[in-house]
Amino acid sequence: MGRKFFVGGNWKCNGTTESVKKLVEVLNQGEVPSEDIVEVVVAPPFVFLPLIKSLLRSDFAVAAQNAWVKKGGAFTGEISAEQLVNLGIPWVILGHSERRALLNESNEFVGAKVAYALEQGLKVIPCVGETLEQREAGKTMDVITDQLKAIADKVEHWENVVLAYEPVWAIGTGKVATPDQAQEVHVDIRKWIAANVSEDVASQVRIIYGGSVNGGNANELAHQPDVDGFLVGGASLKPEFIDIIKAAEVKTK
Ligand SMILES: O=C(CO)COP(=O)(O)O
Numbered sequence: 001m002g003r004k005f006f007v008g009g010n011w012k013c014n015g016t017t018e019s020v021k022k023l024v025e026v027l028n029q030g031e032v033p034s035e036d037i038v039e040v041v042v043a044p045p046f047v048f049l050p051l052i053k054s055l056l057r058s059d060f061a062v063a064a065q066n067a068w069v070k071k072g073g074a075f076t077g078e079i080s081a082e083q084l085v086n087l088g089i090p091w092v093i094l095g096h097s098e099r100r101a102l103l104n105e106s107n108e109f110v111g112a113k114v115a116y117a118l119e120q121g122l123k124v125i126p127c128v129g130e131t132l133e134q135r136e137a138g139k140t141m142d143v144i145t146d147q148l149k150a151i152a153d154k155v156e157h158w159e160n161v162v163l164a165y166e167p168v169w170a171i172g173t174g175k176v177a178t179p180d181q182a183q184e185v186h187v188d189i190r191k192w193i194a195a196n197v198s199e200d201v202a203s204q205v206r207i208i209y210g211g212s213v214n215g216g217n218a219n220e221l222a223h224q225p226d227v228d229g230f231l232v233g234g235a236s237l238k239p240e241f242i243d244i245i246k247a248a249e250v251k252t253k
Contacts, residue, residue: 002251003204003205003206003228004036004037004038004039004206004228005037005038005039005222005228005229005247005248005251006038006039006040006041006162006206006208006228006229006230007038007039007040007041007208007229007230007232007241007244007245007247007248008040008041008042008043008063008091008093008125008162008164008208008210008229008230008231008232008236009040009041009042009043009232009236009237009241010043010065010093010096010210010231010232010233010236011042011043011044011045011065011236011237012045012065012098012233013045014045014237015044015045015048015237017048017051020044020048020051020052021051021055023237024052024055024056026239026242027042027056027057027060027241027242028055028056028057030239030241030242030245031242032059032242032245032246032248033245033246033248033249033252034059035059037248037249037251037252038229038245038248039061039229040059040060040061040245041060041061041062041063041091041125042056042060042061042062042063042236043062043063043064043065043091043093044062045065046064046065046066046079049062049064049084049087049089050087053087053088053089061090061091062089062090062091063089063090063091063092063093063125064079064084064089064091064092064093065092065093065096066079066092066093066094066096066099067079067080067081067084067092067094067113067116067117067122068080068081068113069109069112069113069116070112070116081116081117081120081122082120084117084120084122085120085121085122089122090122090123091122091123091124091125092117092122092123092124092125093124093125093127093164093231094110094113094114094117094124094125094126094127095110095113095114095126095127095128095147095151096127096166097127097129097166097168097171098171101168106150107146107147107149107150108150110126110147110150110151111150111151111152111153111154111155112154114126114151114154114155114161115151115154115155118155118157118160118161122160123160123161123162124160124161124162125161125162125163125164125208125231126151126161126163126164127164127165127166127210127231128144128147128148128163128164128165128166128189129143129144129147129164129165129166129167129168129171129210129211130143130144130167130168130169131143131168131169132168132169135167135169140167140185141185141188141192144165144185144188144189144192145192148189148192148193148196149196152193152196152197158197158201158204158205159204161205162205162206162207162208162228162229163189163205163206163207163208164207164208164209164210164231165182165185165186165189165207165208165209165210166209166210166211166231167181167185167211169211170210170211170212171210171211171212171233172212172233172234173211173212174212175211175212176211176212176213176214176217176221177209177211177221179220179221179223179224179227180224182209182221182224182227183224183225183226183227186207186209186224186226186227186228187226189207190202190203190205190207190226193205206228206229207226207227207228208227208228208229208230208231209221209227209229209230209231210230210231210232210233212234213230213231213232213235213244214232214234214235214240214244215235215240215243215244218230218243218244218246218247219247219250221247222247222248222250222251223250229248230244230247232244
């Protein structure tokens with residue numbers, strides 16, 4: 001079976017009740033390819049999850065942007081995987097570069113979070129990616145390999161994993177990776193998974209690209225054989241998110 005195109009919208013720490021309701025109205029009216037062709041997931045801030053879940057069209061799903069590393073309890077300010085399950089939230093993004101960099105989430109911590117969330121029945125979008133400095137030093141795959149290994153060490157079943165490659169230098173900068181740059185890293189990630197997890201997982205796991213994806217560049221990125229979709233930040237807050245979802249049609253031609 002082929003890898004179904006996947007488009008995630010990461011709303012990050014944006015929105016008010018009014019603005020997210022308006023955004024959902026736009027999404028609900030958008031004409032997009034059928035669920036057989038594309039899987040769409042939007043990740044609002046925690047506080048809006050129940051509202052968005054109740055308003056969003058049924059062919060799109062919701063994700064949280066983070067979850068605690070283990071069972072809930074005395075962890076002020078955290079939200080547990082069990083609570084997401086309890087609310088009927090199927091997906092969670094983990095290890096986003098903003099959390100790795102600003103909140104010091106280590107590779108091991110992210111690996112433990114991914115494993116725990118999967119054990120609770122959530123589907124997980126773990127994020128990996130290098131900084132500009134690391135890329136320029138020729139360390140892109142070393143960095144990504146360390147991030148992947150910390151996940152692979154703890155995860156056995158990969159059916160519910162969609163991996164996001166998000167080069168830090170492309171996030172929120174308007175500086176998108178070229179289609180060749182994205183394809184090259186996606187292939188290297190797949191090779192690493194083939195060698196260190198299994199050939200089966202490597203061929204089946206979806207690897208999506210994130211970093212300044214917009215309505216104008218989505219199609220050419222989607223043309224790359226190992227780009228299985230996108231994780232979109234800024235443009236997921238705008239009507240052009242619908243155009244990005246439509247890039248899934250590239251795979252059907
Ligand atoms: O971080 C991202 C998605 O998780 C990408 O953000 P931008 O699309 O705003 O560059």
